[in-house]
Amino acid sequence: MSDFLIYSGYLILLINLIFYSFSFFRKKEVNVFFLGYLAFSCVMQYSMEIMYHLHTNNLFLSNIFIIGQLILLGLFYNSLFTLKSQKSFVLISIGLALLILGLQFMMDWSQFLRFNLFAIALTSLLIVVYALIHFYNMLTESKTYYYASIGVVFYLLASTVLYFIGNLTHNLSNEFKFLSWQLNAFLIIIYYFFILYEWKKSFSK
Amino acid sequence: MDVHSLPEKEIVAIILYTSLFLMILSVVLIVFFYFSRKKIIQKELEKKDLVLQYQKEQLHAIIFTQEEERKRIAQDLHDDISSKLNIVSLNSHLLTAPNLTEAETAEITENIINLTTKALDNSRKIAHNLLPPVFEKFGLNAGIEELCEEFETSKSVKTHYKNEIDFDEKDIDRHLHVFRILQELMNNSLRHGKATEVWISFTEKDGVNNCNYEDNGIGFDSANAENQKGLGMKNIDSRISFLEGTIKITSEIDNGIAVNFTF
Structure with a gap:
């Protein structure tokens, strides 16, 4: 069951990547950072899977993933914004977040090899804030990346709490160990479906 | 554990x-x-x-x-x-x-x-x-006919008028607005459009009365909002809102004007 959820998540992500790159190279309509985010997620997901099968610690990849996610989605929203203050807010907050995380990793390198609660909280919150600013901008203007943003807010809020308890689940019995991860895989599928729906609404024509 | x-x-x-x-x-x-x-x-x-x-x-x-x-x-x-x-x-x-x-x-x-x-x-x-007696006595149809005749004889404009609606005399107050709109449009065609031919037709569709007006004058650029803000146009607009109808004006330079409104 959990394998099925995880692999169908991978599949939908791959489909998303193919569709979005198709639209990107055909019509140049897709935001380059969003496409970059999809490609990055794809690479990360598949390398995590490979490392899992090679029985190596792949937790440091999750750290790379959340930081890359912050940078790419941040730049994505930055390019969607038109107000100068919003643009600079995004850039400054990304810079500050990277600085803080860099300092943290410098002080305690072992944080990089495990679930870094602070990094997860910080990056998720920032991305949610960007998405909310985007929603705010869309109130009176036409909708762009509306469904994708809904997916982002939904998934990041839900998954952040699941990541928080990620370090706890190490010590649970095998029966419950993967429950939160199954839930996470399910949330990922919904998230990717939102992105797919966005493609259908905005770019399929 | x-x-x-x-x-x-x-x-x-x-x-x-x-x-x-x-x-x-x-x-x-x-x-x-x-x-x-x-x-x-x-x-x-x-x-x-x-x-x-x-x-x-x-x-x-x-x-x-x-x-x-x-x-x-x-x-x-x-x-x-x-x-x-x-x-x-x-x-x-x-x-x-x-x-x-x-x-x-x-x-x-x-x-x-x-x-x-x-x-x-x-x-x-x-x-x-001020108020054509023919319109008052015989209704919109006769009024428009007379208006067309007047334009043909005194202003050398060729008019084509076609009516498929049997107008109810009770609505004469509303019809006056229609009459005034057409009067304004014809005057505009002549004065600003330098038109030599105009087409007027009334049709009914699903209980909604439709009026189509066209001329062969010099027209204007309907994409340019400035052209829609003249006093005459504003007057037509307010009359249309009295009639609770809709109006669509399309025109191109050197291609006449086409107006379609409901009442």
Whole structure:
């Protein structure tokens, strides 16, 4: 069951990547950072899977993933914004977040090899804030990346709490160990479906 | 293994992070809703302002056209009737003069008769311009027919008029608006469009009356909003809103104008 959820998540992500790159190279309509985010997620997901099968610690990849996610989605929203203050807010907050995380990793390198609660909280919150600013901008203007943003807010809020308890689940019995991860895989599928729906609404024509 | 083996520090950190995360999140959401509400209310106010502005402009247009119309009527009365009656009065005074020969009297009387006929004629024309009697007596169809005839005879414009609707006499107040709109459109076609042919047709579809108006004049660029803000157009607009209808104006330079409205 959990394998099925995880692999169908991978599949939908791959489909998303193919569709979005198709639209990107055909019509140049897709935001380059969003496409970059999809490609990055794809690479990360598949390398995590490979490392899992090679029985190596792949937790440091999750750290790379959340930081890359912050940078790419941040730049994505930055390019969607038109107000100068919003643009600079995004850039400054990304810079500050990277600085803080860099300092943290410098002080305690072992944080990089495990679930870094602070990094997860910080990056998720920032991305949610960007998405909310985007929603705010869309109130009176036409909708762009509306469904994708809904997916982002939904998934990041839900998954952040699941990541928080990620370090706890190490010590649970095998029966419950993967429950939160199954839930996470399910949330990922919904998230990717939102992105797919966005493609259908905005770019399929 | 059970949960208790986890260092206490770790559990505390997790709880702290989770609650802090949710706290910051709720603050962010509240701020988001606060600003969204503000933005929506502001947008609504702007919309209301726009409506008010539009109403004001319409009112201005109405007052302005009323004044123009008054000026026109005053001028007509002054030029065509008063001046003639003045001469009539002068001539009448002449008649009272002593020692007039027969021929002179005859000439003066003829003058008076001529002038009064002209004055009568003019007064009829003025009244007719204000409200065509044919329209009042026989309804919109006859009114438009007469309007077309008038344009054909006096203004050398070829008109094609087609009517498929049997107009109800009870709606004559509404029909007056239609009549005025067509009058305005025809005058515009002639004056600004330099049209030589116009087409007017009334059709009915699903209980909605439709009027199609076209000419072959020089037209205008309908994409340019400036062209839609003339006084005549504003007048037509307010009449259409009286009729609770819709209007669509399409035109291209050198390609005439096509107006379609419902009433």
